[in-house]
Amino acid sequence: MSLDIETILCRAGYMNNYSYLLTDRETGISAIVDPSEAEPVIARCNELGHKPSYILNTHHHFDHTEANLEIKNYYQANVIGAEYDKNRIPGIDETVSDGQFWMLGKSKAEIIRVDGHTIGHILWYFPNDKALFTGDTLFNLCIGGLFEGSAEEMFSSLNKIKNLPGDTLFYPGHEYTLQSLPFALHLNLNNPILQNYITEAQKRLRRGLPAGPIALNTEKQCNPYLMAQTLTEFKQLLNRE
Numbered sequence: 001m002s003l004d005i006e007t008i009l010c011r012a013g014y015m016n017n018y019s020y021l022l023t024d025r026e027t028g029i030s031a032i033v034d035p036s037e038a039e040p041v042i043a044r045c046n047e048l049g050h051k052p053s054y055i056l057n058t059h060h061h062f063d064h065t066e067a068n069l070e071i072k073n074y075y076q077a078n079v080i081g082a083e084y085d086k087n088r089i090p091g092i093d094e095t096v097s098d099g100q101f102w103m104l105g106k107s108k109a110e111i112i113r114v115d116g117h118t119i120g121h122i123l124w125y126f127p128n129d130k131a132l133f134t135g136d137t138l139f140n141l142c143i144g145g146l147f148e149g150s151a152e153e154m155f156s157s158l159n160k161i162k163n164l165p166g167d168t169l170f171y172p173g174h175e176y177t178l179q180s181l182p183f184a185l186h187l188n189l190n191n192p193i194l195q196n197y198i199t200e201a202q203k204r205l206r207r208g209l210p211a212g213p214i215a216l217n218t219e220k221q222c223n224p225y226l227m228a229q230t231l232t233e234f235k236q237l238l239n240r241e
């Protein structure tokens with residue numbers, strides 16, 4: 001493990017976005033994932049004495065990119081986003097594409113394209129650190145809405161996530177656990193793994209911590225959208241929301 005990960009809550013109390021401060025331990029080089037609000041991000045970075053060199057975006061939505069320019073100017077940071085989003089991510093300097101590797105100091109990220117929530121949405125996957133930044137594609141116990149992509153595209157994107165190593169921890173773009181509980185429970189009332197998931201998540205949330213990160217293996221056994229085995233099942237779930 002060469003990456004330190006710090007969760008920063010943004011738009012607290014209304015959109016509850018998560019930005020993340022990633023620091024490569026060996027070089028001290030750091031990056032911010034999806035800076036949705038400048039003030040809490042800058043406050044936390046300054047508190048920890050980090051000057052992020054990069055901004056890593058998962059997709060173009062304003063609640064993930066709105067602080068790009070302010071953070072970029074404040075730290076002279078470079079903005080990295082999907083090639084597909086090159087005309088709609090503020091301040092973008094460098095683009096990445098599906099399957100490409102990108103280095104944060106000595107920490108290697110792999111770019112995984114996941115159409116569905118938007119077209120061109122990407123995941124930042126750090127295989128050696130078993131860390132996956134899922135933006136608005138995968139949340140605790142739910143998934144992002146289909147703003148641009150189809151159910152088919154989202155299902156195939158979720159399969160890419162399901163095929164990653166099960167001990168990978170995922171870091172979502174919003175804290176939606178409590179809102180997603182009733183639907184997940186309704187479908188899986190007697191699932192002991194889900195019961196334990198909920199107990200632990202509630203404990204952490206009460207302490208002011210994020211519900212996660214959760215291992216993909218656990219998520220696959222609790223998140224109804226990951227539990228859907230076929231496209232037909234997946235579409236049925238979308239219709240029941």
Ligand SMILES: [Zn+2]
Pocket residue numbers: 059061117136
């Ligand atoms: Zn979004």
